[in-house]
Amino acid sequence: MSERQSPGGQSLLFLTDEQLRKGIEAMFFAYRGFTADPDRILNKYGYGRAHHRALHFISRAPGTTVNNLLSILGVTKQSLNRVLRTLIEDELVESRVGTRDKRERHLFLTENGTALEQELSDAQRERMRQAYREAGPEAVQGFRTVLEAMMDTDMQRHFTRMKDSGHD
Amino acid sequence: MSERQSPGGQSLLFLTDEQLRKGIEAMFFAYRGFTADPDRILNKYGYGRAHHRALHFISRAPGTTVNNLLSILGVTKQSLNRVLRTLIEDELVESRVGTRDKRERHLFLTENGTALEQELSDAQRERMRQAYREAGPEAVQGFRTVLEAMMDTDMQRHFTRMKDSGHD
DNA sequence: AGTTTTATGTCAGTGTTGTTGACTTTCCAA
DNA sequence: TTGGAAAGTCAACAACACTGACATAAAACT
Known part of the structure; x- marks a missing residue:
């Protein structure tokens, strides 16, 4: 890039x-x-x-x-x-x-x-796991980062709330 | 990760x-x-x-x-x-x-x-550009890698064909 | 107490987008 | 040349969104 x-x-x-x-x-x-x-x-x-x-x-x-x-x-x-x-x-x-x-x-x-x-x-999850495996750990991190940036702001709130309540 | x-x-x-x-x-x-x-x-x-x-x-x-x-x-x-x-x-x-x-x-x-x-x-494109900007270049690379791994194989073919024909 | 707002559910109608089935036209190969 | 495959079209149906109107019950407010 x-x-x-x-x-x-x-x-x-x-x-x-x-x-x-x-x-x-x-x-x-x-x-x-x-x-x-x-x-x-x-x-x-x-x-x-x-x-x-x-x-x-x-x-x-x-x-x-x-x-x-x-x-x-x-x-x-x-x-x-x-x-x-x-x-x-x-x-x-x-x-x-x-x-x-x-x-x-x-x-x-x-x-x-x-x-x-x-x-x-x-x-x-199996599909997701497979994709993650092929792509590797740094790619996964980047994937999540871009997706989060692509969400609407109010949806980020929903997403973040759930993220905080869980274990990441 | x-x-x-x-x-x-x-x-x-x-x-x-x-x-x-x-x-x-x-x-x-x-x-x-x-x-x-x-x-x-x-x-x-x-x-x-x-x-x-x-x-x-x-x-x-x-x-x-x-x-x-x-x-x-x-x-x-x-x-x-x-x-x-x-x-x-x-x-x-x-x-x-x-x-x-x-x-x-x-x-x-x-x-x-x-x-x-x-x-x-x-x-x-504007939404995509914004997300890419926020996430940074390594994240973008990872994003693309994971997405490609998540596609069905036959769709990867379509995607790749178009990729090859263009300028990346 | 009386009014308004909130949470939920329902009925009726409409639009987009997917499906299958039946059909025509065109092409190609046995 | 004839029969089948391919490309495209028309019709009918189903899933799932939408809007609008309305009903009920409970909470909140004045």
């Missing part, structure tokens, strides 16, 4: 439109690979990507409220509700009325929900 | 499920940021992401055939056709019957098509 040191010591990058376009296309193709395995599994059970996202973030933060999920997923409540309803009907997700605030619904994975989330997550 | 040297000299990575899950979420949030700007512009003109993808790859390889576009985009020809039809009706894309093989249609951007593609592309 072309680089130069400015007098102040800050690194300057000279990026051609062509180089940026490569990045854009890499992002497009990689995201397709990234979702390909879970998509196959979901299809098997008659679910879609939206179900996967819900399962993922409920699994990540059990007891999360519908509203919190909405702000993470960035969809309308009508859209999320359609997905949650089927997951609850199919007994993959359990919705419990809040104790402190009875308006809220706290969401949990059932045993079956946990099982499906595991299956999806295993496939996706 | 945790790392170790094996006797053979190959670097081994120890990745917890937690670390991999972070990568997965980063990918999810980043892709949303990545498409946010073009999505806003497309909405303004009444188009969707599928139109963007078509414009992008036609711009990248003018005169490409529908079939070639299909293999890159990974959708059915019926799905692509609907998008192409509106782009042709709206005079953003021109479809010329092949001279050598009259079954083929060669696709080109019109003046208007080029203009819209530029507008979309400018927005997306």
Whole structure:
């Protein structure tokens, strides 16, 4: 990557439109690979990507409220509700009325929900692990750094909050 | 990133499920940021992401055939056709019957098509440039390496072919 | 106490984008 | 030359986003 040191010591990058376009296309193709395995599994059970996202973030933060999920997923409540309803009907997700605030619904994975989330997550992690292996540790660090810079600011907040609560 | 040297000299990575899950979420949030700007512009003109993808790859390889576009985009020809039809009706894309093989249609951007593609592309490149700037050159290198490893093999081929034909 | 706001859920309607199935035109090879 | 493969088109359907309107219950505010 072309680089130069400015007098102040800050690194300057000279990026051609062509180089940026490569990045854009890499992002497009990689995201397709990234979702390909879970998509196959979901299809098997008659679910879609939206179900996967819900399962993922409920699994990540059990007891999360519908509203919190909405702000993470960035969809309308009508859209999320359609997905949650089927997951609850199919007994993959359990919705419990809040104790402190009875308006809220706290969401949990059932045993079956946990099982499906595991299956999806295993496939996706395996792909990620493989990519990390091929690329090596410094590449992984850079990958994460660029991705974080590419997020919208409010999403970085969600991401960071989760990062802080976990072990990295 | 945790790392170790094996006797053979190959670097081994120890990745917890937690670390991999972070990568997965980063990918999810980043892709949303990545498409946010073009999505806003497309909405303004009444188009969707599928139109963007078509414009992008036609711009990248003018005169490409529908079939070639299909293999890159990974959708059915019926799905692509609907998008192409509106782009042709709206005079953003021109479809010329092949001279050598009259079954083929060669696709080109019109003046208007080029203009819209530029507008979309400018927005997306700006986001990418910003992310690259914040992350720095080594991070960018790593980013690209991991993305490439995450693609499906046949998509890597598409990606590499385009890489070789361009200037990186 | 009465009003407003918040959290959630629902119904109806619309648009984009994916799918499969059936069809035409064109090309090529046995 | 005929039959099959390839390229493209039309029609119908499904998933999943969206908006808008409305309902209910609980919390918060005045």
